[in-house]
Amino acid sequence: MPTAPVASGPVEVDALWFSSDGTTAQGGTSRVKVSVQEKDSSDLRVGFFESEVGGSGQQWQAAGWMAVITASLLLSKDPSKYEFSFDVAGRIDGPSAGALMTAAVMAGYLGNDIKSDVTMTGTINPDGTIGPVGGIPQKLEGAAAAGKKTVLVPGGQRYDYDMVAGQSVDLVQAGQKLGIAVKLVPDIYTAYQELTGEKLPEPVSVGQASYPPAAFDKFRAGTTSWYANYQRERTAFTALPADIQSYRQGTIDVADNYASRADQFLAEGQVAAAYENSFQAAAMARVAREAAELDNIYASQGLDPLIQRLNASASALTRFDAVRQRLEAETPRTASDTIAIMEGFSSLSVAQGLVFQAEATIDSLKNATDPVEQDILNGIYRANYFYVYADQYLQLAQDQVSIGTGFGSSPTPDPALLKTISDTLRRGAEANINYFEELVIAPFAQQYGVSADVAKGYFMQSDSGYLTAVAAVQGADSLAGQVIKPDAKSWVYLGSALTAYSQSASLIAKYYSLGARVDDSGYITSFDRQSSLADMLDLADQRAKTWVNSIADEDPIESLYYYDNARIFRTGNANDQLSALNAYWQSAILSATLSAFTGGIK
DSSP states (O other): OOOOOOOOSSSSEEEEEEESSSEEEEEEEEEEEEEEESSOOOSOOOEEESOOOOOOOOHHHHHHHHHHHHHHHHHHHGGGGGGEEEEEEEOGGGGHHHHHHHHHHHHHHHHHHOOOOEOOOOEOOTSEEEEEOOOHHHHHHHHHHTSSSSSEEEETEEEETEEEEEEEEEEHHHHHHTEEEEEEEEEEEEEEHHHOOOOOOOOOOOOOOOOOOOHHHHHHHHHHHHHHHHHHHHHHHSSSSSSHHHTTHHHHHHHHHHHHHHHHHHHTTTTHHHHHHHHHHHHHHHHHHHHHHHHHHHHHHOOHHHHHHHHHHTTTTTGHHHHHHHHOOOOOOOOOHHHHHHHHHHHHHHHHHHHHHHHHHHHHHOOSSOOOHHHHHHHHHHHHHHHHHHHHHHHHHHHHHHOOOOOOOOOOOOHHHHHHHHHHHHHHHHHHHHIIIIIIIIHHHHHHHHHHHHHHHHHHHHHHHHHHHHHHHHHHHHHHHHHHSSSHHHHHHHHHHHHHHHHHHHHHHHIIIEEEEEOEEEEEEEETHHHHHHHHHHHHHHHHHHHHHGGGOOOOOHHHHHHHHHHHHHTTTTHHHHHHHHHHHHHHHHHHHHHHHHOOOO
């Protein structure tokens, strides 16, 4: 990864904040000093300090880690060669300072200064786009009081709700009344030029990325295999008594819809979308069949045989060690091969994490004092669901390696670089998850008078993104202790961290930036900022496309897979659109990682 001069002293910025007690609202600024210093040791060091007692904590740390991760990935920097510190005097308004702090880290890397009369607000997304935030009218007042002349706001967010006025206001006009120029910036590249007067290096297209014929054929074969699994599960489902089937018909209908879409996409030559939908069809058909069989056992035999069946589901995961050993035995030939193996270990980590969730559910049932039968049933079905998806992810892990290896030309990355990137992403993902739990889950637990663990369990059932992020982190810690090869440990941590990082960023976008409204099952019914989502999808598409084309000569199979699926997802409902955003980010992150493996941005 290329090196560059660092700032001689701390980069100073004034972060904007907003607070409200429901009846009044105010905004202000807090001085933040961001230091990026070269060092000799190879361990990753990121420190957080408070000059005054303020409202920072997990929120501040999540924003800081996102800043280090995003700046390092987008600039192809090795963060282990630097020491980062964030010193705040006052409050930090959660992730809304993320974009400004990312720009400050970049300025520290590149030896630039931030203009003293310019500041900004907005979250930072994994691809460098800037996400919407709230409280901007009051933040503008705080900026004016601090003598700022220019305030940068997220692109597409010209209007924001003013809690004092009780209506949406034009931010450009609101700024003019305060003597401030409000400028809309879509991404960190545009923002950085406004903040420093300097241009950031950007990825440059080297051609049109596409699947090599062999990869196309592998995806098509994988689609056929998953579709056969779907058909087998559906046949077993229809063999059950009609009254048992009727209770799970809704789930099998979802599986049928995925299967129909897989057929359609395969006929159109959209192999990535066909593969994704066939995987989902097989998974949902199995969930329906397993749940229906549990229903049948309970209806005809009672509770005890149901518990025995759950134990049988747990013992069926005997091939876990075999899959782990197979992945560890892989010897990547190219940087692209390394990405594919990382993806495989990511799925294996998720599988391990899901097994842990199932076991925790069972332990909770065993330790419960006089549980009612309905609680026991709920626990059994939940644990079985975790076991089913763990088994699906085992097969997915094998597919990702068999489909994604054998391509590219650049050599495998330095093991030290692998470890550095994985450490950075892993700790950033953990900070994001902690922030999400503080932002969303803790208030939920307080509102409903339940423990934090109960609230987390609810969100794992209702939000697959949270479940996947937590499972990836938990599973990786265990899996890394089971592998022997040092490189394999880095593959485990990096693959799982990439997944947890993008999923946790999506959670913050979902609940913080976009204001998702969900029903009792966790299904998204609408977004408070629907127009902002449309803008975010457009920008994410552009960034992902630019990144994947910048490494077109490396056969970026996995990046293309996520990009192609994102383009399909974005045409669907609210849940599909959020999946599209996550897939775009996954594509961009994998492309940036592959770029770092092959020399970085020139």
